Amino acid sequence: MTAAEVEQLLRDGRLRATQPDPETALVELESARTHISSAEKIVADDPEAAFALLYDAMRKAVVAHMRANGYRVTRGADHVKTGEYGRAALDHLDIDWHLDEFELLRQMRNQSEYEALRIDDDEVREAFEHATAVVDAVARDLAGAS
Amino acid sequence: MRTDAPLLLPIFRSRGQGRLLARIFLHPEEPIPLAGLAREIGLDATTVLREVNRLEDAGLVVSDRIGRARVVRPDERSPFYPELSALLFKAFGPATVLARSLRGLPGVEAAYIFGSWASRYHGEAGPAPADIDLLVVGRPDRRVLARVCREAGRELGLEVNPTVVAKESWESDETPFVRSLKPAPLVALDDAHDCG
Numbered sequence: 001m002t003a004a005e006v007e008q009l010l011r012d013g014r015l016r017a018t019q020p021d022p023e024t025a026l027v028e029l030e031s032a033r034t035h036i037s038s039a040e041k042i043v044a045d046d047p048e049a050a051f052a053l054l055y056d057a058m059r060k061a062v063v064a065h066m067r068a069n070g071y072r073v074t075r076g077a078d079h080v081k082t083g084e085y086g087r088a089a090l091d092h093l094d095i096d097w098h099l100d101e102f103e104l105l106r107q108m109r110n111q112s113e114y115e116a117l118r119i120d121d122d123e124v125r126e127a128f129e130h131a132t133a134v135v136d137a138v139a140r141d142l143a144g145a146s
Numbered sequence: 147m148r149t150d151a152p153l154l155l156p157i158f159r160s161r162g163q164g165r166l167l168a169r170i171f172l173h174p175e176e177p178i179p180l181a182g183l184a185r186e187i188g189l190d191a192t193t194v195l196r197e198v199n200r201l202e203d204a205g206l207v208v209s210d211r212i213g214r215a216r217v218v219r220p221d222e223r224s225p226f227y228p229e230l231s232a233l234l235f236k237a238f239g240p241a242t243v244l245a246r247s248l249r250g251l252p253g254v255e256a257a258y259i260f261g262s263w264a265s266r267y268h269g270e271a272g273p274a275p276a277d278i279d280l281l282v283v284g285r286p287d288r289r290v291l292a293r294v295c296r297e298a299g300r301e302l303g304l305e306v307n308p309t310v311v312a313k314e315s316w317e318s319d320e321t322p323f324v325r326s327l328k329p330a331p332l333v334a335l336d337d338a339h340d341c342g
Contacts, residue, residue: 110309115321116309
């Protein structure tokens with residue numbers, strides 16, 4: 001974890017410190033894994049819904065890491081701040097490329113809700129890679145910390 | 147000419163006064179002559195003169211003579227300067243910031259703010275916008291657009307959510323989304339917003 005960058009987010013009022021809660025973090029991480037397996041089941045029939053689940057899996061994994069380490073985002077723009085935490089706190093996990101895509105996935109998911117974007121097969125495939133990489137990396141990190 | 151109070155931040159006496167303050171405060175490095183100010187914000191010269199006199203009497207702005215023109219800028223010595231700038235930026239800044247961020251971005255044919263921010267801007271009452279809905283017409287690189295929006299959102303203190311629509315879709319009204327958007331309040335991000 002880049003402590004300095006997380007500290008900066010705290011100073012900027014993007015995060016606030018809370019009591020670390022590793023137990024709830026594991027439940028959240030499990031929920032993220034379930035989202036990935038659910039996405040696999042529905043992707044052929046409903047790629048937009050699968051994409052939304054994969055984005056949520058990625059987000060929940062980052063939130064789980066935050067919770068286990070005693071942080072929460074402050075009110076407003078929650079998902080954007082979650083992405084900022086991910087880039088600041090998880091850069092030692094060698095998943096930069098996947099975290100960089102977090103904001104893109106968030107925007108694409110929003111846009112698909114307006115029916116202004118059809119998610120294609122390549123985009124769903126990439127979302128599977130991002131979600132799996134982030135969930136696995138967070139799981140390894142939390143297991144190592146416990 | 148009296149305009150209604152701005153609903154994005156209804157603490158100013160009128161929308162005209164809010165826009166006038168925004169133009170002056172969002173570009174402190176570009177003092178503007180009164181005639182140019184009137185033209186940019188669409189108020190008559192007499193109203194602008196009266197408003198500027200009032201603001202100068204209150205110590206919020208200062209004006210200088212440059213040749214025959216009276217040029218106005220924020221008074222940075224005012225105790226209200228930092229907070230007033232921040233309020234104006236938040237209320238009036240998105241159109242300015244996004245126009246600047248998107249300028250010259252390859253593949254962007256046009257851009258508009260829609261949703262609640264655009265509604266408030268056009269005078270529809272409602273809760274303060276929680277985010278900025280941005281419509282981009284064209285085919286920009288999605289990753290570049292995502293980065294630009296993330297940076298603009300950080301600058302504005304509001305989430306920026308872009309939706310990309312191809313130029314043909316926008317012009318043909320072929321999707322329900324485009325059809326629903328055309329009659330809705332929109333704020334075009336054109337050159338006019340480069341100056342607030």
